[in-house]
Amino acid sequence: MAKLPTSVDSIIEQYGPHKGYTPKEGFHGVHDPDKLVKTHCCFCGMQCGIQLKVKDNKVVGFEPWMEFPFNEGRLCPKGVQRYLQNNHPDRLLHPIRRVEGKGFEQTSWEEAMSKTVSEIQRIQNIHGRDAFAMLSGVSLTNEKSYMVGKFARVALKTANLDYNGRLCMVSAGAGNKKAFGLDRISNTWEDLKHAEVIIIAGTNISETFPTLTHYIWQARDNGAKLIVVDPRVTPIARTADLHLPVRPGGDSALFGAMLKILVDNDWLDHDFIDNYTSGFQESIDAVKDYDLAWAEEKTGIPAAKIQQAAEWWGKAKTSFLLHARGIEHHSKGVDNVLSCINLVLATGRIGRPYCGYGTITGQGNGQGGREHGHKCDQLPGNRDITNPEHRKYIADVWGIDEKDMPGKGLSAYEIIEAIHRGEIKGLITICFNPLVSLPNNNFVREALEKLEYYVAIDFFLNETARHADLILPGSLHEEEEGTVTTAEGRVVKINQAVTPPSEARKDSDILIELAQRLGAGDKFAYFKAEDVFNELRVASKGGTADYFGITYEKIEKNMGIFWPCPSEDHPGTPRLWEDKKFRTPDGKAHFNPVPYREPSEVVDKEYPVVMTTGRVVSQYLSGSQTRRIGKLVDQYPEPLLEIHPKLAYQYGIKDGDQVTVKTRRGEAIFPAQIVETIREDTVFIPYHWGGKQSANQLTIGTLDPVSKIPEFKVCACQLIPTGKMASVKIKETAYQSF
Amino acid sequence: MQNPQYNQQMEFFIDMQRCIGCHACEMACAECETNGQESMIHIHYVERAVSVQTTVQVCMHCEDPVCANVCPADAITKDDFGVVHTANTSRCIGCSNCVLACPFGVPKKEEKAELMMKCNMCYDRTSAGKKPMCATVCPSQALFYGTREEIEKLRPNSTPVNKFLFGQEQVNTKVNIMMPKGSTELRIHE
Numbered sequence: 046m047a048k049l050p051t052s053v054d055s056i057i058e059q060y061g062p063h064k065g066y067t068p069k070e071g072f073h074g075v076h077d078p079d080k081l082v083k084t085h086c087c088f089c090g091m092q093c094g095i096q097l098k099v100k101d102n103k104v105v106g107f108e109p110w111m112e113f114p115f116n117e118g119r120l121c122p123k124g125v126q127r128y129l130q131n132n133h134p135d136r137l138l139h140p141i142r143r144v145e146g147k148g149f150e151q152t153s154w155e156e157a158m159s160k161t162v163s164e165i166q167r168i169q170n171i172h173g174r175d176a177f178a179m180l181s182g183v184s185l186t187n188e189k190s191y192m193v194g195k196f197a198r199v200a201l202k203t204a205n206l207d208y209n210g211r212l213c214m215v216s217a218g219a220g221n222k223k224a225f226g227l228d229r230i231s232n233t234w235e236d237l238k239h240a241e242v243i244i245i246a247g248t249n250i251s252e253t254f255p256t257l258t259h260y261i262w263q264a265r266d267n268g269a270k271l272i273v274v275d276p277r278v279t280p281i282a283r284t285a286d287l288h289l290p291v292r293p294g295g296d297s298a299l300f301g302a303m304l305k306i307l308v309d310n311d312w313l314d315h316d317f318i319d320n321y322t323s324g325f326q327e328s329i330d331a332v333k334d335y336d337l338a339w340a341e342e343k344t345g346i347p348a349a350k351i352q353q354a355a356e357w358w359g360k361a362k363t364s365f366l367l368h369a370r371g372i373e374h375h376s377k378g379v380d381n382v383l384s385c386i387n388l389v390l391a392t393g394r395i396g397r398p399y400c401g402y403g404t405i406t407g408q409g410n411g412q413g414g415r416e417h418g419h420k421c422d423q424l425p426g427n428r429d430i431t432n433p434e435h436r437k438y439i440a441d442v443w444g445i446d447e448k449d450m451p452g453k454g455l456s457a458y459e460i461i462e463a464i465h466r467g468e469i470k471g472l473i474t475i476c477f478n479p480l481v482s483l484p485n486n487n488f489v490r491e492a493l494e495k496l497e498y499y500v501a502i503d504f505f506l507n508e509t510a511r512h513a514d515l516i517l518p519g520s521l522h523e524e525e526e527g528t529v530t531t532a533e534g535r536v537v538k539i540n541q542a543v544t545p546p547s548e549a550r551k552d553s554d555i556l557i558e559l560a561q562r563l564g565a566g567d568k569f570a571y572f573k574a575e576d577v578f579n580e581l582r583v584a585s586k587g588g589t590a591d592y593f594g595i596t597y598e599k600i601e602k603n604m605g606i607f608w609p610c611p612s613e614d615h616p617g618t619p620r621l622w623e624d625k626k627f628r629t630p631d632g633k634a635h636f637n638p639v640p641y642r643e644p645s646e647v648v649d650k651e652y653p654v655v656m657t658t659g660r661v662v663s664q665y666l667s668g669s670q671t672r673r674i675g676k677l678v679d680q681y682p683e684p685l686l687e688i689h690p691k692l693a694y695q696y697g698i699k700d701g702d703q704v705t706v707k708t709r710r711g712e713a714i715f716p717a718q719i720v721e722t723i724r725e726d727t728v729f730i731p732y733h734w735g736g737k738q739s740a741n742q743l744t745i746g747t748l749d750p751v752s753k754i755p756e757f758k759v760c761a762c763q764l765i766p767t768g769k770m771a772s773v774k775i776k777e778t779a780y781q782s783f
Numbered sequence: 784m785q786n787p788q789y790n791q792q793m794e795f796f797i798d799m800q801r802c803i804g805c806h807a808c809e810m811a812c813a814e815c816e817t818n819g820q821e822s823m824i825h826i827h828y829v830e831r832a833v834s835v836q837t838t839v840q841v842c843m844h845c846e847d848p849v850c851a852n853v854c855p856a857d858a859i860t861k862d863d864f865g866v867v868h869t870a871n872t873s874r875c876i877g878c879s880n881c882v883l884a885c886p887f888g889v890p891k892k893e894e895k896a897e898l899m900m901k902c903n904m905c906y907d908r909t910s911a912g913k914k915p916m917c918a919t920v921c922p923s924q925a926l927f928y929g930t931r932e933e934i935e936k937l938r939p940n941s942t943p944v945n946k947f948l949f950g951q952e953q954v955n956t957k958v959n960i961m962m963p964k965g966s967t968e969l970r971i972h973e
Contacts, residue, residue, distance in 0.1 A: 069819040076816055106814065109919045120920040125810040251803035255922035262801055262923060266938050280803040280835050662805045676813075680806055690832075700832070721833045 061135035064675035074100025087522035090406035090532035121255035137518035138547035178205035182476030183414030186527030194418030204454035211457035216378030217404030226628030230403025247371020292345035294644035300384035302340030312359025314393025324636035331638035396622030413530030426588020481667035484744035645747035652761035683779035711742035716771035735782030798961035801925035804837030808917035844957035850881035
């Protein structure tokens with residue numbers, strides 16, 4: 046809704062971000078807590094086990110949870126500090142509404158709810174149901190993700206629901222569905238430990254999934270060779286056996302050339318290819334001209350290194366290939382994923398011990414959240430909203446007529462574009478901060494300013510919600526019971542440690558009341574989270590992501606259950622494809638031809654430098670949570686422009702100089718950090734900050750045609766030295782998103 | 784100080800090649816009630832301009848601790864398990880002798896408190912059969928707490944070393960540094 050209601054300074058003064066610290070003597074009760082609650086970290090897809098210390102209904106500290114099998118007490122700095130949110134001074138405690146010229150003021154739940162419902166009805170009556178959109182996020186539990194999907198289709202009755210996984214795992218999901226007919230990593234992390242060769246492509250594991258690092262090292266202790274594909278020497282790349290410093294955008298050229306080498310040397314599993322796959326010939330035809338000289342030119346990686354990687358991969362008996370956003374955030378993200386899968390299928394190393402493949406899911410519930418229906422094209426159990434049988438099954442579970450179920454809607458970025466065009470007039474968001482996390486965010490801001498009504502559900506006032514008409518104070522991870530599904534497909538239990546403070550409510554209670562007021566209360570008659578999960582079990586039954594056999598009791602007893610788990614007596618499926626029966630229509634794993642394409646924006650005389658973005662270890666995604674935790678902010682206070690000394694020299698840039706980075710979409714100033722740990726033709730900026738320090742002012746909004754993921758990882762920029770040194774004031778206030 | 788749960792076989796091992804510079808150890812260390820939100824372990828870049836390599840600085844718990852030897856107030860003591868304890872608050876006079884004497888540059892003087900503070904190997908946790916907080920949370924297990932037998936089995940490509948040579952001076956420590964296989968000592972100065 047319109048521009049900010051008052052100055053950004055005054056909004057920040059009241060709602061932060063402010064840096065929260067633990068008092069020197071610890072929070073009251075940390076040494077004699079009322080209880081220790083076993084749950085999980087609220088951040089990444091590892092979902093490390095952790096125990097929260099609770100005193101007087103407040104989270105006051107943590108204690109490692111040694112028995113949880115994945116992390117056995119290990120945590121990253123975000124995990125150690127995650128407990129600082131429930132007690133945080135910025136925590137939203139009451140519904141607040143926009144007051145022009147003043148900012149925000151407290152309002153009652155009654156007023157907030159009735160206003161929201163009347164605005165939804167007004168907009169939908171005038172402009173049609175799809176003119177009110179919903180954007181969701183996968184920090185939400187499975188129960189809440191499922192409920193959001195149902196809420197949008199049954200209560201809000203809009204087709205336009207999508208989620209922030211659209212910025213995360215959708216390229217991998219689309220690729221996996223094409224190749225395997227199912228979207229989940231094939232093996233558990235345990236299988237990593239004995240893989241002979243590990244390729245990790247576009248995944249800064251040690252900063253974004255720090256606790257997974259231990260598994261990589263265990264494999265190396267057992268003799269594994271580690272190959273890292275990354276334009277930067279990240280902490281995990283530093284000690285790798287082979288680092289392939291790919292030019293951003295060159296991934297599928299690398300994997301295509303490797304496939305050709307496998308074929309040329311007959312490093313193939315013919316039995317597997319002949320009996321369990323299809324499309325091999327078309328795939329190798331597509332790469333027949335991709336020789337080493339061509340690959341070196343396209344990828345910027347020395348030919349000898351590509352040859353070495355292919356040879357190690359080709360000759361290995363066991364292997365694991367992992368990738369993440371580095372290869373997926375592209376306008377050819379799905380192609381990049383498929384080109385990796387082709388390497389796995391050509392060597393037949395899947396469905397066996399120590400032979401695995403998968404994406405490393407980024408968000409806390411990036412896996413479960415992408416299975417149960419808050420994507421624009423999807424219904425629970427990873428069903429297809431355009432498939433008549435799937436629609437009928439879910440309509441029956443929901444007790445609605447299939448004809449009343451909306452169809453496929455717009456994806457997240459397309460929703461913003463439709464708002465910008467004036468087609469969507471109203472928006473409800475939960476757990477999504479698009480003004481920081483979407484590309485070309487000056488465009489996103491323009492779109493927000495066109496909304497007639499915007500209501501946000503969140504526990505902090507994030508940068509996007511500053512533009513809202515109304516903010517409903519929802520719940521933190523530790524304030525509501527539920528389940529999440531980790532990056533390895535393990536469904537784990539999130540236990541409620543405390544109740545939401547003051548007038549804040551559980552997210553699910555907010556959705557239920559809105560549904561009631563929208564006349565769909567009978568479809569949301571849940572008394573506890575387990576009721577929702579039990580309905581989700583039925584809704585997922587028979588789908589590829591089948592949770593039917595998973596119960597809360599079973600999860601707690603086994604410290605997690607791996608889906609698919611089709612019946613209550615089924616133990617779950619830690620390792621997929623042991624029967625070689627893939628979930629595609631023909632039951633085979635599919636090779637897919639991947640002809641190389643250039644990124645949507647390549648460097649030219651005007652914009653001569655490649656720009657890429659990513660993360661740092663102390664921050665998480667749009668920073669709405671981690672930019673409020675003092676020590677995490679202090680560890681890396683402002684985004685730095687990583688630049689190679691040779692490129693810096695060319696522009697006369699010295700370490701610590703302020704440099705304007707300009708693209709066709711915007712410009713921003715960052716201090717230069719001159720390091721040899723990046724390609725000479727590429728600069729890197731982390732994206733966790735909003736306002737003037739936001740890297741996403743510069744990134745490009747081109748979408749992958751299949752997955753609709755934006756091309757965050759490559760665009761073209763100019764570098765303009767300002768001649769000034771970095772400013773202490775900017776460094777000290779960057780976390781607040783001015 | 785005798786505690787039946789304190790396992791004397793347990794040792795502390797640091798493997799710099801595994802350190803990912805995440806600072807989880809510092810943040811976890813600071814949580815300890817006696818540390819007042821200050822960490823007793825420190826992570827530094829070696830030279831960020833050329834590498835992301837980080838290094839771990841923490842008390843090495845010397846067999847013959849120079850810090851204790853030079854303390855004029857007898858504030859620093861080593862216990863029967865080889866743990867060199869942080870300065871006794873009632874004795875420490877804040878003279879900084881230990882700060883200057885430590886060959887590893889570990890003790891820090893808390894200027895506000897006029898008190899030396901350093902790692903005591905999480906005595907509260909280790910004496911109760913737990914691991915020190917830093918080694919518990921370390922996500923890459925660059926910090927490992929366990930027996931020598933365990934680490935030799937788990938990490939066959941490295942050897943723990945606890946003998947350091949500073950010129951002619953030999954320092955043996957309770958804390959081990961993981962070195963390339965077959966190493967027996969670490970020479971700091973020729």
